[in-house]
Amino acid sequence: MLGYVAGDRNRFAQQLFTPLPQRYDRLAEVLSMGQNGRWRRAMIDHIVPQSEGRVLDVASGTAGVALQLTERTTSTVVGVDLTLEMLAQGRRNIADARQERRVQLVAGRAEQLPFPDQSFDALTFTYLLRYVDDPLATLGELARVVKPGASVASLEFLAPPNPFWRFMWWLYTRLVLPVGGAITGGREWFRVGRFLGPNISSHYRRYPLAWTEEAWRQAGFENVGVRIMSLGGGLVMWGTRRDD
Ligand SMILES: C[S@@+](CC[C@H](N)C(=O)[O-])C[C@H]1O[C@@H](n2cnc3c(N)ncnc32)[C@H](O)[C@@H]1O
Numbered sequence: 129m130l131g132y133v134a135g136d137r138n139r140f141a142q143q144l145f146t147p148l149p150q151r152y153d154r155l156a157e158v159l160s161m162g163q164n165g166r167w168r169r170a171m172i173d174h175i176v177p178q179s180e181g182r183v184l185d186v187a188s189g190t191a192g193v194a195l196q197l198t199e200r201t202t203s204t205v206v207g208v209d210l211t212l213e214m215l216a217q218g219r220r221n222i223a224d225a226r227q228e229r230r231v232q233l234v235a236g237r238a239e240q241l242p243f244p245d246q247s248f249d250a251l252t253f254t255y256l257l258r259y260v261d262d263p264l265a266t267l268g269e270l271a272r273v274v275k276p277g278a279s280v281a282s283l284e285f286l287a288p289p290n291p292f293w294r295f296m297w298w299l300y301t302r303l304v305l306p307v308g309g310a311i312t313g314g315r316e317w318f319r320v321g322r323f324l325g326p327n328i329s330s331h332y333r334r335y336p337l338a339w340t341e342e343a344w345r346q347a348g349f350e351n352v353g354v355r356i357m358s359l360g361g362g363l364v365m366w367g368t369r370r371d372d
Pocket residue numbers: 138141142145156186187188189190191192193208209210211214236237238239254255256259260
């Protein structure tokens with residue numbers, strides 16, 4: 129574990145993700161019913177036009193986003209994550225894809241990134257804001273490390289706005305995810321399956337989508353856009369770093 133990790137949420141995220149890396153890539157697809165890959169591509173679509181330079185991928189985990197960035201751009205990529213075991217699997221995935229020269233993985237926290245101001249040309253982050261104490265401050269920290277004009281894009285889960293799909297989503301996250309997690313991945317994935325639905329619901333009760341859009345603007349981004357994916361199960365957001 130990272131020696132300097134501060135706060136209960138960081139520790140909770142590390143404990144949640146530490147046992148997952150071996151099966152993470154396969155089960156993330158299975159348990160999202162094949163949607164994770166589609167959402168990821170939709171997020172990276174917003175980075176592709178800014179194809180050169182250095183991209184930072186925050187909450188990089190097993191480097192799935194970082195590797196897709198190398199396939200679809202000519203950039204070099206730095207991935208940062210606080211769970212060392214996820215990064216270790218990421219390094220294996222990078223070696224398998226023979227992309228060691230283009231992707232570097234670094235241990236660190238999104239709340240306190242180990243990089244100077246304005247050091248990246250673009251930035252992605254995935255499934256991050258539910259794991260930080262102060263999403264607005266974290267967005268500000270992401271804004272700090274990118275250059276003015278840089279494209280930034282994110283992917284998160286969402287709870288469907290439509291009541292019918294929200295009820296179906298509720299059944300899926302409260303019943304299918306824990307049971308499916310246990311069957312496919314054992315005790316650790318049961319824990320994740322049981323945690324995810326209530327965590328997503330409580331996050332958006334506290335930080336609704338409109339709040340999140342405004343937080344991007346306050347943190348220093350403009351041209352903020354939102355795309356609700358798969359009837360509301362996923363959320364892709366993007367924006368451009370303002371020249372303050
Ligand atoms: C659901 S995984 C996503 C991994 C990868 N981005 C993907 O899409 O496959 C979330 C990742 O966020 C990382 N994480 C959670 N809180 C973090 C923080 N405060 N700073 C950096 N990484 C964090 C976890 O360690 C985990 O690897």
